Amino acid sequence: MMRGLSFIPFMLRFIKRLFTRKNHVDFSAYNPSFIREELIKRCRIVVIDDERPALIDDLSNQGFAVDHDGSGNDTTKIEKNLYDLILLDFGGVGARFGRDEGLSLLRHIKRVNPATFILAYTSKSLKSDQSDFYRLTDATLQKDAGIADSFAKIESSLREALRVDRIWRALVEIGASGTGMKQEVEASVQEALRKRDIKLLEDTLRTKLSNNSGGELVSKLIDKMIDLVGKYTSGTKP
Amino acid sequence: MAASPIKHLSPFPIVDLRNIAVPEDGCFVQTTEFCKRKFKEETKCKAFYTEIAKTAIQQEIKQCPYGFACMAFDLNGAPHAMTGFIPHPRLGGEAEQRRAKDNPHAKVAIEQLQKASAKLSEAEKQRVEALGSHAKNYPQAIHEIRKLNRNIKQEAERILTDPALDSKHRNPLITIQKSSEMMSYQFEILDLLANETLAGLVLNTDSEIYRMVDKCVRIYEPLAISKDIRLNLEGDGINKAPIWSRVCDKTFPIIPTVLIENAIKHSLPQTSIIVRVKRLNPTLAQFSIRSIGQRMTSVIDVFQKGVTGGTPSSGQGFGLYLAQLVAKQHGAEIEFARIPGNECDHYNFQMKMKCW
Numbered sequence: 001m002m003r004g005l006s007f008i009p010f011m012l013r014f015i016k017r018l019f020t021r022k023n024h025v026d027f028s029a030y031n032p033s034f035i036r037e038e039l040i041k042r043c044r045i046v047v048i049d050d051e052r053p054a055l056i057d058d059l060s061n062q063g064f065a066v067d068h069d070g071s072g073n074d075t076t077k078i079e080k081n082l083y084d085l086i087l088l089d090f091g092g093v094g095a096r097f098g099r100d101e102g103l104s105l106l107r108h109i110k111r112v113n114p115a116t117f118i119l120a121y122t123s124k125s126l127k128s129d130q131s132d133f134y135r136l137t138d139a140t141l142q143k144d145a146g147i148a149d150s151f152a153k154i155e156s157s158l159r160e161a162l163r164v165d166r167i168w169r170a171l172v173e174i175g176a177s178g179t180g181m182k183q184e185v186e187a188s189v190q191e192a193l194r195k196r197d198i199k200l201l202e203d204t205l206r207t208k209l210s211n212n213s214g215g216e217l218v219s220k221l222i223d224k225m226i227d228l229v230g231k232y233t234s235g236t237k238p
Numbered sequence: 239m240a241a242s243p244i245k246h247l248s249p250f251p252i253v254d255l256r257n258i259a260v261p262e263d264g265c266f267v268q269t270t271e272f273c274k275r276k277f278k279e280e281t282k283c284k285a286f287y288t289e290i291a292k293t294a295i296q297q298e299i300k301q302c303p304y305g306f307a308c309m310a311f312d313l314n315g316a317p318h319a320m321t322g323f324i325p326h327p328r329l330g331g332e333a334e335q336r337r338a339k340d341n342p343h344a345k346v347a348i349e350q351l352q353k354a355s356a357k358l359s360e361a362e363k364q365r366v367e368a369l370g371s372h373a374k375n376y377p378q379a380i381h382e383i384r385k386l387n388r389n390i391k392q393e394a395e396r397i398l399t400d401p402a403l404d405s406k407h408r409n410p411l412i413t414i415q416k417s418s419e420m421m422s423y424q425f426e427i428l429d430l431l432a433n434e435t436l437a438g439l440v441l442n443t444d445s446e447i448y449r450m451v452d453k454c455v456r457i458y459e460p461l462a463i464s465k466d467i468r469l470n471l472e473g474d475g476i477n478k479a480p481i482w483s484r485v486c487d488k489t490f491p492i493i494p495t496v497l498i499e500n501a502i503k504h505s506l507p508q509t510s511i512i513v514r515v516k517r518l519n520p521t522l523a524q525f526s527i528r529s530i531g532q533r534m535t536s537v538i539d540v541f542q543k544g545v546t547g548g549t550p551s552s553g554q555g556f557g558l559y560l561a562q563l564v565a566k567q568h569g570a571e572i573e574f575a576r577i578p579g580n581e582c583d584h585y586n587f588q589m590k591m592k593c594w
Contacts, residue, residue: 054392091381120488123384125377125428128435139442140488144388144422146415147395153487156443 025186025193027165032232039158040064043084048072048105049121050092058147059154071095072105079112081220084161085154087141090122090133103133110136115170115221117161119153164232167225175209175218185209198233202226242313244362249354250346251322255291255310258284261321267344273322276304290319297352299325305333306344311355314362320355377432384425391418419457423495426488430560436489437563443487446480447523447593448473448515454494455513458502466507469498473515474523481515481523483593489564493572496561497527497587504531506582517593526588533583540574565589 034042045066047056052068059066067083072093077083086109094105102122109116120134123143134140138160141153160166172182185208192201205222245252251261251269260277261269277283282303290300290310299309307329308321324338324345338345394415398408430436455471462469474481494513501511509530516524543559558572565572570591577584 054389058392058396123388123425124381125432127377128433131433131435131439134436134439134488142422142426144384144391144418144425146419147392 025168025190027168027229028163030164030193030229030232032162032164032228034159034162036155039155039162043158043161044082045085045087045154045158046077046083047087047089047121048093048102049087049089051089053143055087055147055150058151062151064154069093072097072102075105075109075112078109078116079217081113081115081217081224083116085157086116086118087121087154088118088137089143090120090124090126090130100130103130103136106133106136113170113217114173115167117157117166119157162228164225164228167221167228171205171209171218171221171225174221181208196233198226198230201229242316242362242365244358244365245313245318247358247361248318248320250320250344250351253287253319253321255287255317255319258287258291264320264322267322269322270341272304272340273306287319291317297355299329299348301329301331301334303333305331305335305337307334309348309351309355312359314359314366316362320351323351325351380425380428384422387418387421387425391415391422394418413460416457416460419453420461423454423457423491427492427496427557427560430489430492430564431556434563437560437567439486439488439567441484441486441568443485444482445485445487445490447483447525447591448475448481450491451494451513451515451525454491454498458498461499462502462505462511465502465505467502467505468510469502469513470510471513471515474517475515479517481517481593483523483568483591485568486564489567492564493561493589494525496557497572500557501527501529501585501587504585505529506531518590521592521594522590523593524588524590526586528584528586530579530582530584533578533581534576541572 040063043065045059045064046069047053047066048069048071050070052070056066056068067077070093072088073096078086088102088106088109090102093102094108095101097108098104100107106118109118117139118137119139119141120137121141121143122133126133139153139157141150141157145153172185175185185204188204188208189201192204202222205225206219209218209222245254245262246265248264249266250264251267251273252264253259253261260274263269273283286302286308290308295310297309297311299307302308302321306322307325308319310317310319312318322341322344324334324341326345326347328334328338391414394411397403398411398415403411452471452475455469459469498511498513505511512526512528514524514526514528516526518524541558541562543556562572568591570589572587572589575586575588577586
């Protein structure tokens with residue numbers, strides 16, 4: 001009898017799960033594809049390295065918009081989401097953020113703008129307690145990679161940076177604090193997507209997310225997201 | 239703290255008090271058979287050293303249960319004891335007299351022994367300092383060499399884009415470029431060797447496996463040719479549906495690098511190395527390398543750290559160990575098979591991995 005009673009809460013949870021609509025939003029279906037020329041036109045790159053690598057000139061010569069930051073101490077532009085891709089060195093940068101140099105800077109960037117795609121750009125042999133530098137970055141570009149390989153890596157990273165699902169995850173992380181808030185936002189967004197209504201999607205995002213912390217960044221991420229979803233729905237399919 | 243090699247310079251038998259065992263031979267006086275027997279047969283010796291480890295004062299002389307003297311000392315922070323000697327001045331007792339009669343070569347002035355232990359401790363301290371300095375400078379040295387490697391590689395690449403470059407000047411530059419790529423691969427292996435936690439990184443990149451292996455093969459082709467070995471790539475290449483897999487971009491290239499280089503090292507001249515990338519089914523691919531090499535005279539675990547092929551061209555025995563580490567990081571395992579032949583053996587390494 002007692003064992004039968006304890007079975008009831010389990011059954012109730014099971015039934016609830018069965019009939020509760022899942023609110024998980026799958027934005028991966030809305031990722032547009034970009035040819036190389038579009039990437040060059042759209043994207044901005046920053047190389048944070050205490051030495052200016054010649055790769056910057058190679059990128060510029062190909063038409064990429066690329067900046068060099070020798071110290072990484074001023075992250076204003078990163079916080080405003082002005083860059084799609086960061087090539088981040090380990091040594092000699094980020095002194096303002098802690099003793100772990102590039103790793104300290106990396107932790108700060110991940111906190112203030114998780115949307116930006118970051119390539120670990122170092123040839124230094126890191127110790128085990130520095131391995132977070134590879135764990136927290138999105139991918140690796142060896143400093144002694146060839147030019148063609150570097151370009152291939154940068155272009156594939158830019159395509160990743162422009163994924164709608166990536167920007168969505170960052171938006172939820174910054175703008176929707178708390179599980180309840182997140183579920184509410186996801187439900188509204190899912191509804192807008194179901195109706196394929198870009199205007200409704202934009203209004204929903206701005207209403208639900210813009211009032212929370214990260215104001216200017218959230219607004220810029222929403223701009224980007226709407227632009228990308230709009231591009232997808234206007235015809236450019238992956 | 240690991241055992242120090244400096245202890246082997248002790249003039250008399252020595253015991254590491256953190257790990258009490260039969261005293262190790264000194265460089266002038268060896269551990270007597272008497273001591274070895276007593277340590278093995280009875281518990282008094284171990285109890286004696288355990289007590290010294292707890293209570294002894296630096297350079298204090300104590301007598302062991304069987305009459306030898308023992309002096310505890312500090313080997314740069316690690317407690318040790320020199321033992322198996324007859325001190326002057328004597329400590330006294332019948333047992334000491336018996337040991338002195340049987341071991342006339344083990345007599346030593348206490349003052350000399352104390353000086354010797356101080357010298358050993360100083361040598362250990364300097365050794366540790368030298369290691370520390372080396373460990374600090376090594377990453378920086380590698381870093382500088384990698385930057386130089388980058389400059390060479392990228393400059394060769396820029397020059398090669400000149401359409402007016404003739405083959406007389408183009409071919410050496412291609413060789414330089416490939417050599418530079420080989421160096422880059424070696425640096426990645428060194429990185430992993432120095433920091434094995436990199437084999438715990440997540441799989442963060444989608445990679446086309448055939449293309450990646452093809453690049454490795456092209457890079458190592460000149461080396462194979464120089465040894466009169468043919469290096470061929472077969473399988474599902476550009477004419478078939480690409481084989482994609484989720485990999486760690488930092489570590490995965492180590493697998494084909496190590497296996498190809500290993501095959502070249504151990505292959506006999508005028509033989510072929512067959513590298514194959516093949517899709518087995520929609521979600522499984524196989525990467526394999528077959529080669530022909532010298533006969534293996536004994537069975538060894540090729541993936542064990544430090545195990546080498548035993549030939550003059552063998553490396554340090556880390557490559558296959560690291561390659562297996564990376565394979566496991568990717569949810570796979572490299573299998574090795576040896577097929578004995580008449581005058582040579584056929585070697586096969588293969589790995590199955592998830593793909594789409």
